[in-house]
Amino acid sequence: EDQVTQSPEALRLQEGESSSLNCSYTVSGLRGLFWYRQDPGKGPEFLFTLYSAGEEKEKERLKATLTKKESFLHITAPKPEDSATYLCAVQPVYNFNKFYFGSGTKLNVKP
Amino acid sequence: DAGITQSPRHKVTETGTPVTLRCHQTENHRYMYWYRQDPGHGLRLIHYSYGVKDTDKGEVSDGYSVSRSKTEDFLLTLESATSSQTSVYFCAIRTETANTEAFFGQGTRLTVV
Numbered sequence: 049e050d051q052v053t054q055s056p057e058a059l060r061l062q063e064g065e066s067s068s069l070n071c072s073y074t075v076s077g078l079r080g081l082f083w084y085r086q087d088p089g090k091g092p093e094f095l096f097t098l099y100s101a102g103e104e105k106e107k108e109r110l111k112a113t114l115t116k117k118e119s120f121l122h123i124t125a126p127k128p129e130d131s132a133t134y135l136c137a138v139q140p141v142y143n144f145n146k147f148y149f150g151s152g153t154k155l156n157v158k159p
Numbered sequence: 160d161a162g163i164t165q166s167p168r169h170k171v172t173e174t175g176t177p178v179t180l181r182c183h184q185t186e187n188h189r190y191m192y193w194y195r196q197d198p199g200h201g202l203r204l205i206h207y208s209y210g211v212k213d214t215d216k217g218e219v220s221d222g223y224s225v226s227r228s229k230t231e232d233f234l235l236t237l238e239s240a241t242s243s244q245t246s247v248y249f250c251a252i253r254t255e256t257a258n259t260e261a262f263f264g265q266g267t268r269l270t271v272v
Contacts, residue, residue, distance in 0.1 A: 052201075082260050091249055091263035092202070135201065144259050145190065145209065146217075149201040 050075045054136050054150035061126055061157050069121040069153045071136030079144060081119050083112050084135040086152070092135055126157045162186045163264035165250050171270045178237040180267050182250030190253040191233040192261065193217075193225060195246040202249065208233055240271045 053072045061067055073081065080099050084092035096105040098114040105112045109130060111122040121134055133152040140146055162185035172178050182191060193205040194217075204217030206225040214225050222244060224236045237244055250264040 080259055084263075089266075091265045094260050094262055097260050137202070139259060145192070145207050145215070145253070146204065147192075147202075147261060149203070151199055151201040 050138065050140055050146075050148050052136055052138055052148050052150035054134075054153050056153060057151070058154045059156070061123075061155070063127055063157055063159050064125045066122070066124045066126070068123070069134055069155070071119040071121070071150055072117060073119070073136075073138045073148075074117075075138045075140050075148070077141035079139040079141045081114055082137045082139065082147070083110075083119070083121055084137065086133045086135055095134075123155070126155075128157050128159050131155055131157045163250055163252060163262065165248075165264040165267050167267060168265065169268045171272060172240050174241060174271055175239050178240050178269065178271075180235045180248055180250075180269070182233045182235070182264060184231055184233075184252055186252070187230055188252040189230070189255060191227065192251040192253070193223075193233070193235045194249045194251060194263075195219065195244075196249060196266075197246050205235065205248075237269075240269075242271050245269060245271045 055070045080097050083095040086092045096112040101116045103114050109124050113120045133154045135152045137147045137149045164183045166181045192207040194202045196202050203219045205223050208214045208227045226234045248267045251261040253261045
């Protein structure tokens, strides 16, 4: 069964305190792994796509990495505006229309 | 926002009444999706469409139907709303480039009382 598990469920950081969010997945052939950011009352906002183990993508203070079983979203020196829920999703090779989402990690960065 | 507009943004309805949510896109994408988001469950696929009049079921399709008579509009209908369908509903599109990520609308908060 294809599934995604994100940890921790919630994370509180002080501004400038770097950390990582985890996305563990099982899928029958990975086409892509996606990271999204979601602010309260809004739709998910696309951040990164990773396609193969060893791949890394960066955007400002965020860096996403991928292995064969999990992905990490590293947040370096976070700011309060990085506070949001971060979602991970996998897309299987057998059906590009099936995205399986984790429940998300709610990040709170305090000034 | 990938040119996606959902309407209404908020709706309260009574159990047993029919409800239709609309997703409108302006960029002529072939693939459109309806998801629901509930605490502890993440986003779950309800139905999707791969062209006009071409639709298929997702993992939580029971109690929902969809229609796509024009490329730009994808409608989600709850034939007889139940309290378990209280949720936030998101429409999404997927591009057909080499990058196959999905882009989401702003959501519709539906409350069934």
